[in-house]
Amino acid sequence: MEKIQINNTDLKIGRINFGGNVFGWTLNEQQSFEILDAFTDAGFNFIDTADTYSWWVNGKGGQSETIIGNWLKQRGNRKDMVIATKVGSETKQHGFDISKKHILKSVDESLQRLQTDYIDLYYTHFDDNKTPVEETLSAYDEIIKAGKVRYIAASNLSPERLVASFDVAEKNNLPKYVALQPHYNLVERANYEKDYLPLVEKHKLSVFPYWALASGFLTGKYRSEADFGKSVRGAGSKKYLNDKGFAVLDALDKVATKHSSKQATVALAWLLAQPNIGAPIVSATSQQQLQTLFDAPKLKLDTEDLALLNSASA
Known part of the structure; x- marks a missing residue:
């Protein structure tokens, strides 16, 4: 298993980041354990979750972290895993919040x-757009010094707040974000490539895109509204049923056929071929889906493949 190092850290990861939003939602604990076992048996070690997953089930969240914690305890493999979780998201009980008070409470x-003493990568999940950047970073400084968190990262921050965070960290000797988790895939390119990529390159951030398969659209199984019933998240593909979306699917079909592969594998391989991309975040609810993910780091797209996909998705 090829592993890479997250920039500015000593964390080494496989190139698929398993998204734990399905734990406690579309997968119960036993099913989650089976998926996690298969994921790690294949040599992967990077799991992504959040304190609020899956708040849409019970209004507050915590199920995903609880399931992962139970699994880590039963398997006794914490030292072999890289665990990322997040703080600051909104639930029915509280709004977006990255205040020091909320961070110190939430990390504990x-x-x-998670039944662990430390979190490898702790994300600012969403920005509340009111807490001073210095307050947020000072909270992270405190929990890093306490050994509760190893490194910090950013997800849904505006480019302006991201810039401010690096400026304040530099001036005040506070922790700096080492990674970015943006919305980025073959049908969602413009925002990341225009607004975030220059910051990624300037600060040498590792990038872990979420919704890497565009809510399942890039698997190729949603080609009309009649297909939405194939999963609980099917309707999320509706916005991609347009000329651009169909052009991307056509390109994926051609490349997948050429390599005797799956559309999802090709879509992930395209991401992995982009500069600065560490490990796309993807979920699976079956062994068959997992294999599709596992095949992505092995698929090396050639110049012709990349040109076709880039043209369709531009």
Whole structure:
């Protein structure tokens, strides 16, 4: 298994980041354990979750971290895993919040649910757009010094707040974000490539795109509204049923056929071929889906493949 190092850290990861939003939602605990076992048996070690997953089920979240924590305890493999979780998201009980008070409270709750002494990568999940950047970073400084968190990262921050975070960290000797988790895939390119890529390159951030398969659209199984019933997330593909979306699917079909592969594998391989991309975040609810993910780092797209996909998705 090829592993890469997250920039500015000593964390080494496989090139697929398993998205834990399905734990406690579309997968119960036993099913989650089976998927996690298969994921690690294949040599992968990077799991992504959040303190609020899956809040849409019970209004507050915590199920995903709890399931991962139970699995880590039963398997006794914490030292072999890289665990990322997040803070600051909105639930029915509280709004977006990256205040020091909320971070200090939330990190302890996450550690308890995960049944671990430390979190490898701790994300600012969403920005509340009111807490001073220095306050947020000073909270992270405190929990890093306490050994509760190893490194910090950013997800849904505006480019302006991201810039401010690096400026304040530099001036005040506070922790700097080492990674970015943006919305980026073959049908969602413009925002990341225009607004975030220059910051990624300037600060040498590792990038872990979420919705790497565009809510399942890039698997090729949603080609009309009649297909939405194939999963609980099917309707999320509706916005991609347009000329651009169909052009991307056509390109994926051609490349997948050429390599005797799956559309999802090709879509992930395209991401992995982009500069600065460490490991796309993807979920699976079956062994068959997992294999599609596992095949992505092995698929090396050639110049012709990349040109076809780039043209269709531009």
